[in-house]
Amino acid sequence: MTDHLQTLKYIKSDVLSIWVSSKEQAGFNEYFSSLKQCLKKRFGVVNVAFLGFEGNSLIPVEEMANLTIETKLNAVSWLMIEANFYQQKLVKVPYILKEKDVYTMMTDMVLFQAEGKNPIGVLLVEATDAWTDFMTTDYGEELVETLTKVLQRIRENCEVKVNEDQYRKLYNMTDLFHSTMNIDLILENVLKNIKDNFPKFNVELILSNDQDRHTTIDIKLFDYLSERPATIEAFVSGELTTELASDLNCRILNAPIKGRQAIYGILQVSAPTTYLFSTTEKDFIRILAQTSGNALENAKLYHQSHRLVSDLQLINETSHRLNMRIDINDMLLFLQKQLMKSFQPMEVCFAFKQNDTFEVTDASTSLFHAEKGQTYIKHVEQHFEYTDDPLFIADFSRLTPNQMEYRSIMAIPILMEEKINGFSIVLHKEPYFFSFDSFKLMQSLIHHSSLAIANSILRNQLQEMVDLDHLTKLYARSYLDQYVEKSLKDDQSGMFLLIDIDNFKRVNDTYGHQIGDKILMQIAVQLKEMIGARGICARWGGEEMSVYIPNIAEKEAIDLAATIVARIPNTTDPQVTISAGLITWDEQYRPAFQSVFLHADTALYEAKNSGKNRFCIHDRFYLNNLQK
Numbered sequence: 001m002t003d004h005l006q007t008l009k010y011i012k013s014d015v016l017s018i019w020v021s022s023k024e025q026a027g028f029n030e031y032f033s034s035l036k037q038c039l040k041k042r043f044g045v046v047n048v049a050f051l052g053f054e055g056n057s058l059i060p061v062e063e064m065a066n067l068t069i070e071t072k073l074n075a076v077s078w079l080m081i082e083a084n085f086y087q088q089k090l091v092k093v094p095y096i097l098k099e100k101d102v103y104t105m106m107t108d109m110v111l112f113q114a115e116g117k118n119p120i121g122v123l124l125v126e127a128t129d130a131w132t133d134f135m136t137t138d139y140g141e142e143l144v145e146t147l148t149k150v151l152q153r154i155r156e157n158c159e160v161k162v163n164e165d166q167y168r169k170l171y172n173m174t175d176l177f178h179s180t181m182n183i184d185l186i187l188e189n190v191l192k193n194i195k196d197n198f199p200k201f202n203v204e205l206i207l208s209n210d211q212d213r214h215t216t217i218d219i220k221l222f223d224y225l226s227e228r229p230a231t232i233e234a235f236v237s238g239e240l241t242t243e244l245a246s247d248l249n250c251r252i253l254n255a256p257i258k259g260r261q262a263i264y265g266i267l268q269v270s271a272p273t274t275y276l277f278s279t280t281e282k283d284f285i286r287i288l289a290q291t292s293g294n295a296l297e298n299a300k301l302y303h304q305s306h307r308l309v310s311d312l313q314l315i316n317e318t319s320h321r322l323n324m325r326i327d328i329n330d331m332l333l334f335l336q337k338q339l340m341k342s343f344q345p346m347e348v349c350f351a352f353k354q355n356d357t358f359e360v361t362d363a364s365t366s367l368f369h370a371e372k373g374q375t376y377i378k379h380v381e382q383h384f385e386y387t388d389d390p391l392f393i394a395d396f397s398r399l400t401p402n403q404m405e406y407r408s409i410m411a412i413p414i415l416m417e418e419k420i421n422g423f424s425i426v427l428h429k430e431p432y433f434f435s436f437d438s439f440k441l442m443q444s445l446i447h448h449s450s451l452a453i454a455n456s457i458l459r460n461q462l463q464e465m466v467d468l469d470h471l472t473k474l475y476a477r478s479y480l481d482q483y484v485e486k487s488l489k490d491d492q493s494g495m496f497l498l499i500d501i502d503n504f505k506r507v508n509d510t511y512g513h514q515i516g517d518k519i520l521m522q523i524a525v526q527l528k529e530m531i532g533a534r535g536i537c538a539r540w541g542g543e544e545m546s547v548y549i550p551n552i553a554e555k556e557a558i559d560l561a562a563t564i565v566a567r568i569p570n571t572t573d574p575q576v577t578i579s580a581g582l583i584t585w586d587e588q589y590r591p592a593f594q595s596v597f598l599h600a601d602t603a604l605y606e607a608k609n610s611g612k613n614r615f616c617i618h619d620r621f622y623l624n625n626l627q628k
Contacts, residue, residue, distance in 0.1 A: 047126035207265035255289035259297030332363030345426035352422035395431035472524035495557035577613035
């Protein structure tokens, strides 16, 4: 017995070594290799195998890293041998295993299963006298318990290691998604991430049709008429589906790209027909698709809001222009220009009622002055005889047996004193060319042309709200973005200074928000006084402000930043200091639009962390920030 106790101690020492080295191992198979060496050393066991538990099947540990259909077909059902371990963990190898050539010589079978958990696996051994002598003692049971605990921990560690890299990439990608509204960048990173994790598989993005977005990414548009049933099911249900596509000689996994409001497409992964996606892989792909769906939705909403702002600006610009003292022809020519620019039609018509008939004006394109344009005019006239609702036709050829050259039509009535006094028509040869958003915008544009005076006042008020911050009277963030983007394209150099008031929360807590607002206005006055007409000052948000000056040398920009930081404490009451981040650019270094703000924000962060009441400048050469 003393020998058995010593053997157990040796084995525990070996197992401890296996556990310590587990951090350096790549997979469960490598742990088993170490265990085999231990069994050979202590018991002389040479013929040994380990079957790992996976989905109610027992699979050779060597094949668990890359499951295939063949692996599953050759696997041993756990239900077929579970009963053998009813009262003990060590039993003789049953016939169902011995009939397999590879296990014919095996004699003993050991189950490793922690209480309340799924089995870890089964160890098959061709017993030696030393093995049998040891395992028939109480020390054998203790050995099984010890190995069970270690193997359970090792298996859990393996699962963590398998998931760790994937989810680290997913985290990094999610972090990127929260910092960008660039749809192309989002789609690029979805494809890159999935290809990095499944480099041997084919990956495809199938997105729903979106006519307002043109991407450079290689994508496929979702088509109900041509997509596979499993793909349609995933798109409609929002649930992940898999399909063995024998005709394509592959196994397809469809993960819906869904946000909180809608499903935007399918992330489709194609693997060899013999490959089986594990639960972990499915979860990873599902989370990746859902994360990208949320990011895509946010970007779409962001761009949609910008488009709505742009549409509103178009309406206001038109109303303002039409408010000027110009004759009807100049007014209609201007409207034609606006319609051409906004909707890209191929033909435009303005017609007004004269003695109960509609006369085409000179502001219309040549088509409507020719005979072939009368077909479209008559159809619109007949429509407005019975209703004053706008007309939107996606494919005119479906309404008439004749072959129509122009198939997309939008027609908006021009109302005077609530009666139709004319109409505007836009045409395009392609069907479904105009979006419904374009239709709504054209309605607004034509309607507002008859309300120029009222809307001129509205536009001035709205423009001020859009362009200026109501408290500081500095420019708003949206105006600054446009200004900087244009400067990067047109100017020779520039500087951007991002400013943050130090300890501003303490000021609000001590003196109240009214004093905090007073300080914001004091700083705004100083900034406008120092910058003048050379550039613009803007309120970035909260207690943050910014300065942008085009065509300025780097040294002058640094001197100006230093002056601003030094001046603010002397011109505020109660006194506050500021921290700032500076980036400059010129012909040799012209950063991307979004990079300007990112680098300035990083430099500001550096200034905050290095003591406040100072500024730091982004170093374009070494990609870090040096304190000035």
